[in-house]
Amino acid sequence: MLASGFRARKCNADLLCSIRSVATNTNCRYLSISSPSKAQLPFFHKKLKKNKNLTATGETLNSLTPMSTPPPQPGAVAQPSSSASDTQPAVSKRQAFKSITPSPQIMHDIRVQGLGENAEMWSFDKSSRGNKTIRPWDKKLSPEEWKDLQKAKRLPPKQVWFEERTSKIVEKEQVKFPGMRFVAGATSMKSVPQEEALLKIVRPDLFDDLEEVNKLLREAQGEGNGTASIKGDSNVSEGKARLNIGADEIEKLQAKKRAKEAEIKESILQEIAIVGRSNVGKSTMLNKLTESPNTARVSSKPGLTRQLNFYRCGDKFVVVDMPGYGFAFAKEEDKSTWKELIEEYLSSRKSLRRIYVMIDARHGLKAADKEFLAMLDSKSKKFQVVLTKCDLVTPLDLARRYMVVREELNQTYRHAIAERLLMVSSYTGAGMNNLRKDMLFVCGQDILVRERERPKSTIR
Numbered sequence: 001m002l003a004s005g006f007r008a009r010k011c012n013a014d015l016l017c018s019i020r021s022v023a024t025n026t027n028c029r030y031l032s033i034s035s036p037s038k039a040q041l042p043f044f045h046k047k048l049k050k051n052k053n054l055t056a057t058g059e060t061l062n063s064l065t066p067m068s069t070p071p072p073q074p075g076a077v078a079q080p081s082s083s084a085s086d087t088q089p090a091v092s093k094r095q096a097f098k099s100i101t102p103s104p105q106i107m108h109d110i111r112v113q114g115l116g117e118n119a120e121m122w123s124f125d126k127s128s129r130g131n132k133t134i135r136p137w138d139k140k141l142s143p144e145e146w147k148d149l150q151k152a153k154r155l156p157p158k159q160v161w162f163e164e165r166t167s168k169i170v171e172k173e174q175v176k177f178p179g180m181r182f183v184a185g186a187t188s189m190k191s192v193p194q195e196e197a198l199l200k201i202v203r204p205d206l207f208d209d210l211e212e213v214n215k216l217l218r219e220a221q222g223e224g225n226g227t228a229s230i231k232g233d234s235n236v237s238e239g240k241a242r243l244n245i246g247a248d249e250i251e252k253l254q255a256k257k258r259a260k261e262a263e264i265k266e267s268i269l270q271e272i273a274i275v276g277r278s279n280v281g282k283s284t285m286l287n288k289l290t291e292s293p294n295t296a297r298v299s300s301k302p303g304l305t306r307q308l309n310f311y312r313c314g315d316k317f318v319v320v321d322m323p324g325y326g327f328a329f330a331k332e333e334d335k336s337t338w339k340e341l342i343e344e345y346l347s348s349r350k351s352l353r354r355i356y357v358m359i360d361a362r363h364g365l366k367a368a369d370k371e372f373l374a375m376l377d378s379k380s381k382k383f384q385v386v387l388t389k390c391d392l393v394t395p396l397d398l399a400r401r402y403m404v405v406r407e408e409l410n411q412t413y414r415h416a417i418a419e420r421l422l423m424v425s426s427y428t429g430a431g432m433n434n435l436r437k438d439m440l441f442v443c444g445q446d447i448l449v450r451e452r453e454r455p456k457s458t459i460r
């Protein structure tokens with residue numbers, strides 16, 4: 001079946017008609033459709049006709065017929081017409097994304113109830129007139145019917161809310177990361193001992209101070225020892241005097257060194273790692289989290305991030321943007337270096353508080369994801385899954401994806417924190433607040449999150 005969000009995305013024939021997935025789950029089949037290709041139409045028609053559950057989509061089927069001139073988008077600049085009917089529209093990829101992004105009103109509340117065959121997804125739709133209608137799948141329920149259902153307690157207690165959002169709401173409710181300021185740096189394990197390199201990145205000034213103290217200490221010790229060893233009997237008293245002065249100095253310097261080391265130890269900030277397949281949207285998400293588009297470099301080509309990038313969030317914690325895994329076109333040696341880098345960091349890092357694994361909401365868990373999660377599981381590392389690019393799927397597809405992924409996590413991975421599967425869109429900002437709160441909470445900064453806003457089921 002097709003969700004209401006689909007209608008918002010049907011736009012024009014140029015932006016339609018590629019079947020992203022025909023997913024089958026227990027009792028329902030659905031199509032997730034986006035972006036254009038005229039050549040795919042016959043396949044599309046065939047699929048729709050073949051699938052019994054999709055017979056109600058006749059209207060949609062008609063709408064998929066290619067139009068010689070696409071209807072104008074609201075607010076779109078008219079393109080000069082071309083003689084060839086299949087000419088690609090002169091829109092940038094970003095514009096194309098925008099035009100297939102469901103409006104905030106369509107990206108609204110979804111409640112997912114129950115699991116597997118008993119799963120029910122409820123979509124709360126605000127119509128243009130502001131009336132609320134409630135739909136379990138394609139069946140419309142009146143508010144009275146909904147109330148009856150509630151009274152009859154046929155609604156399971158667990159409800160997952162996909163937060164209602166408009167840009168205004170997101171703005172108003174923003175939980176800003178305090179003092180998220182700068183790109184701290186990157187490291188590759190090839191060149192530097194990992195632990196030290198990462199710490200240096202967290203507080204370079206402290207390490208400089210310590211280095212200074214060490215240098216003085218070495219000089220003082222060298223002078224003291226050298227003086228004592230080269231002095232002859234005749235100069236013993238002079239040598240002792242120098243040694244005494246040196247010993248004092250050395251003691252002072254050693255005390256200073258201990259103090260610096262203690263300071264460094266204390267300054268080790270808790271870390272949060274962001275991992276996922278290449279191109280899943282890790283860096284974009286980080287930019288959205290920090291509300292600064294230039295924090296991390298982003299590209300539509302997979303494999304841009306190739307190092308561990310550390311972003312310090314004031315004196316609270318550090319977010320680590322990692323290279324993606326499962327990048328098919330990378331060189332074999334690069335792939336193995338990245339894999340090594342990621343695995344070593346994740347398994348040996350003591351200050352690592354939580355691993356957030358990003359999964360593309362359009363695709364769910366892919367083979368590369370499963371392999372990676374199995375690795376985390378085998379190392380007994382707790383991880384939390386976040387569905388990204390949620391603006392590219394219809395609300396009901398998203399809800400279904402949520403259910404399927406959560407079920408898989410629950411069944412297969414012992415260390416998955418599947419209770420609270422997060423969903424975000426870096427384009428609309430949806431779910432970002434939740435993610436921010438979650439991160440603050442995980443790092444013991446819950447004091448920054450108001451009591452009523454605390455994530456309910458986060459396991460710390």
Ligand SMILES: Nc1nc2c(ncn2[C@@H]2O[C@H](COP(=O)(O)OP(=O)(O)OP(=O)(O)O)[C@@H](O)[C@H]2O)c(=O)[nH]1
Nearest residue numbers: 279280281282283284299300303304305324389426
């Ligand atoms: N529509 C949409 N596109 C997104 C979203 N997040 C990321 N993208 C796009 O996905 C592409 C990849 O984003 P990146 O943030 O570079 O992905 P990455 O996971 O850091 O990739 P690597 O560094 O190669 O591992 C870019 O073209 C982004 O514009 C999202 O929430 N919605």
Ligand SMILES: [Mg+2]
Nearest residue numbers: 282283304305
């Ligand atoms: Mg990246």
